[in-house]
Amino acid sequence: MSIDPILTASPAEGQPGANTRKVFIKTYGCQMNVYDSVRMGDALASEGYVPTEQMEEADLIVLNTCHIREKAADKVYSALGRLREMKKARNAQGQELMIGVAGCVAQAEGEEILRREPSVDVVIGPQTYHRLPAALRRARLGDRIVDTDYAVEDKFEHLPAVESTRVRSRGVTSFLTVQEGCDKFCTFCVVPYTRGAEVSRPFRQIVVEAQRLVDAGVREITLLGQNVNAWRSEGPDGREWGLGDLLYKLAEIPGLARLRYTTSHPRDMDDRLIEAHRDLRELMPYLHLPVQSGSDRILKAMNRRHTAEEYLRLISRIRAVKPDMAMSGDFIVGFPGETEQDFADTLRIVEAVGYAQAFSFKYSTRPGTPGADLPGHVAEDVKAERLERLQSLLLKQQAEFAKSCVGKVIDLLLEKPGRMPGQLIGRSPWLQSVNVDAKPSQIGDIIPVRIIGTGPNSLFAEPVGASSAS
Ligand code: 5AD
Ligand code: SF4
Numbered sequence: 001m002s003i004d005p006i007l008t009a010s011p012a013e014g015q016p017g018a019n020t021r022k023v024f025i026k027t028y029g030c031q032m033n034v035y036d037s038v039r040m041g042d043a044l045a046s047e048g049y050v051p052t053e054q055m056e057e058a059d060l061i062v063l064n065t066c067h068i069r070e071k072a073a074d075k076v077y078s079a080l081g082r083l084r085e086m087k088k089a090r091n092a093q094g095q096e097l098m099i100g101v102a103g104c105v106a107q108a109e110g111e112e113i114l115r116r117e118p119s120v121d122v123v124i125g126p127q128t129y130h131r132l133p134a135a136l137r138r139a140r141l142g143d144r145i146v147d148t149d150y151a152v153e154d155k156f157e158h159l160p161a162v163e164s165t166r167v168r169s170r171g172v173t174s175f176l177t178v179q180e181g182c183d184k185f186c187t188f189c190v191v192p193y194t195r196g197a198e199v200s201r202p203f204r205q206i207v208v209e210a211q212r213l214v215d216a217g218v219r220e221i222t223l224l225g226q227n228v229n230a231w232r233s234e235g236p237d238g239r240e241w242g243l244g245d246l247l248y249k250l251a252e253i254p255g256l257a258r259l260r261y262t263t264s265h266p267r268d269m270d271d272r273l274i275e276a277h278r279d280l281r282e283l284m285p286y287l288h289l290p291v292q293s294g295s296d297r298i299l300k301a302m303n304r305r306h307t308a309e310e311y312l313r314l315i316s317r318i319r320a321v322k323p324d325m326a327m328s329g330d331f332i333v334g335f336p337g338e339t340e341q342d343f344a345d346t347l348r349i350v351e352a353v354g355y356a357q358a359f360s361f362k363y364s365t366r367p368g369t370p371g372a373d374l375p376g377h378v379a380e381d382v383k384a385e386r387l388e389r390l391q392s393l394l395l396k397q398q399a400e401f402a403k404s405c406v407g408k409v410i411d412l413l414l415e416k417p418g419r420m421p422g423q424l425i426g427r428s429p430w431l432q433s434v435n436v437d438a439k440p441s442q443i444g445d446i447i448p449v450r451i452i453g454t455g456p457n458s459l460f461a462e463p464v465g466a467s468s469a470s
Helices: 031-045 070-092 103-109 111-116 129-140 164-168 203-215 243-250 271-279 296-301 308-321 340-353 380-405
Strands: 021-027 049-051 060-065 098-102 122-124 145-147 173-177 220-224 232-234 240-242 258-262 286-288 326-333 357-362 409-417 423-427 433-437 446-454 458-463
Touching: 021 031, 031 049, 031 060, 031 103, 031 129, 031 173, 031 220, 060 070, 060 103, 070 098, 070 103, 070 111, 098 103, 098 129, 103 111, 103 122, 111 122, 111 145, 122 129, 129 145, 173 203, 203 220, 203 232, 203 243, 220 243, 240 243, 243 258, 243 271, 271 308, 296 308, 296 340, 308 340, 326 340, 326 380, 340 380, 357 380, 380 446, 409 433, 433 446
Parallel strands: 021 049, 021 060, 060 098, 098 122, 122 145, 173 220, 220 258, 286 326, 326 357, 433 458
Antiparallel strands: 232 240, 409 423, 409 446, 423 433, 446 458
């Protein structure tokens, strides 16, 4: 799962009337936050807020934050410092500007945010954002609100249903959160503390939301969860279903052409899920399966509860049923106690797997996690140097993977206008961005294209024959 700050404004939609308020939501962190921002937008729409992409014209600015590494929280505080000035200037002109902080920093810091930043009106956690409109109403009366409970009610039940008009403006791919929280307690990670225990959304709720998205023109759904392959729910047959079963069911929805899921833990890749990769044409051959380290000693200290060998064996089993599976992963360098030998094991596992894409980070101490108290913290310059070596290997593999696609004919889901007129950008089955000559009316179609070249972050393709599945 990508955790580098993704700065997304809510998509522009609707025609603001004279009295409508505008909201700008800035999203940091992972795809779960991107989904949460969209749903916060839905909740605020029922209060008359329309999204804007211009922070300067917003009446409400919400920072949807990430707490996974230290710098992320620092970034939020410095962004809040800038917003404080903006609010002062607005208020001096007799205008309102409300400021909200949502997401994992909100959950972790709570009241502390109000103490450090007098300009913040509302602090709302990831489990309570359905209550954001009510919190804003109270804040407008002069209260400053912190609502970071693990709400007893199901927030998804309390959010407005996804309306097709709003979805249509969001495009042909969509995230759908099916699971939240984590019980794994990797010793470096704050997620079990910020997002709480593992909770799965009920099967029926997911199917209804997926169907609504498809009715509104979505062709590809990515199921999200901190630990998505731990998803469990009672199925329609009364049996406990896992993610594999859910994928078989969702693949039956007519018009839903593609399915993906992220992020997975190696220990929860069960047989049914692997079978789904074998059987379902809709399930894309791309798997984000973080290993974090290639050293058994470090994996143990991280509480990952598997060895490097077990991870490699799992990938062999997956590739045995899906030979073109592209692998993606997350890595941490410089975990406490990591020696040069441990790091060499990480490079070795990367060599053995061959990643199409990967995310790698320097270990960042998170107070309150067991890793923070471990002996043998690694010096920053050592971490930086190891990260550089790891990233150059991963980038080399990514470029090799892209090059291996040149000459192939692949199915491309056309997603949005490209940079050049007359071009669209689509997604390959392996999640690469691909530029191709196509008409805007083809957005949402899946067409066969031949890959003809590679760029730094995308591929170039030419259409092959007539448009296929649409
Ligand atoms: N330091 C560095 N990276 C971390 N991640 C999680 N916690 C930390 C931390 N304390 C990375 C892991 C995880 C990804 C979402 O973020 O690689 O898979
Ligand atoms: Fe964090 Fe580990 Fe849970 Fe992933 S599996 S969210 S890294 S505790």
